[in-house]
Amino acid sequence: MLVSELKPLEEVLGYLRAGERAFLLACGGCAEVCGTGGEEAILKLRPALEGADHPLTGTLVLPFLCNKALVGLRLARRRDQVEAADVVVVASCGVGVQTVAQVLDKPVYPAANTITMGGLQGVWPSEERCGRCGDCLLYYTGGICPHTVCPKGLLHGPCGGSQNGECELEPGRPCGWQRIYDRLEAIGRLDLLEQYRPPQDSQKGLDVPLSRRKAPFWALEYLEED
């Protein structure tokens, strides 16, 4: 169970450039339970996007966006809608966003922040990992999580130990930031790497104080025990 919360709508709208059309994809798994996926997310995001002059080419709820094979097959059925879109907005945890980014060759933007695994890990069958930072950066990094692909969790490009696309840690391990760079180049968004990202709030991640535990998951798992 991955716990996520929707990003402020202004943040999501800020990702899209003027007039860009979007395909809206929501997860019907953990994210639906948290109210950040499923039809509920589409009901919140659709009017916001359309109201900001971003026509939707289609919307879709899939049971588990972390399942790459499923995502690929199901999106293939909506190929026309997806291809007509400039960007894909994904309402799910960070794993779902990364899975979709792996499947599609266009910008994939997160609509939610992932807070915690909630105790259950490893339910997804693909290699994408989410750092649960609570402040999802996948928009800036081409849908590849810098916290999990870079051992140092750097936010502004590779360290000096990156060579021929490999990490300094061990031979054969890909440099996460080279992957991010290549991906951003492929989707024409290298400009995103010229932006400064201030240090993140570490408290948005795993150890969430009670005051921040707003997602329904906490209500189910914790509050009812009181």
Add this chain to the structure above:
Amino acid sequence: MGLRERLANGEFVVTCEAAPPKGTEVGPALEEVRKLAPYVHAFNVTDLQSSVLRMSSWALCALIVREGFEPVVQLTCRDRNRLALQADLLGAWALGIENVLALTGDYPTLGDHPGARPVFDLDSVQLIAAIQALNSGRDLAGNELTGSTGFFVGAVVNPGVEPLAPHLLKMRLKVNMGAQFFQTQAVYDPERFMVFIAQAETLGRPILAGIIPLKSARMARFMNEHIAGISVPQEVIREMERAKTKEDRRKRSVEICARIIREVKPYCQGIHLMPMGWEDLVPDILELAGITP
């Protein structure tokens, strides 16, 4: 005159790496510093280089200040969170250290405490932003300080890595956030260095080329294989191979360094020497390169 003024005046600058001791015995390190002081403008003191435990960089820097010489304190993001980094920066400034070099830092598993928890709370770009904040009288959280720092801020870039483009983007970000000079990983291939300079010089920041004397052909091959961005050309390796005695190797090493310095000199604003134990070669290297202190 300090490093900042020298670079602003267009002077060709020479800095030299100094490593704090593995222990509390600071005598030998300070003796090296005294010997080299007439030849170099500043001492760049490493911060647990290669993740190997040593005395803290700021401590040796403070002792160098006390000796009347100019240090550059290296600061990596590996071991300290944003609180500790800023605390050390405030302390360093109070101890008379005016230059800082912001680095990411090697991963702990490369060093002698491989089980250490890596921190990387900030990355090098954010560290530069933090230094700028302290320079402007505020901390990273925006709180006002009683007394600000006035650091001259350096950063590093590795001109030999492939592909170079992501590193150039990061270099630009470092400039945007306040990096005032750069020093590079060791250069052995001046032509390749010039390709880098052609792309980096538009950023308008002085660049000090890194120089490491080769101790042997084996060292060259080792670096080619294991150190990102270092590529010692085959003909240079053969040059070292032809030297049979240690004295020969030292002589050859001096010649190679001096040749590289002469070749890169027109394209950069200074050099950063990393003698790695062969500190005594520094005067000869500089003399042969035609650099007078």
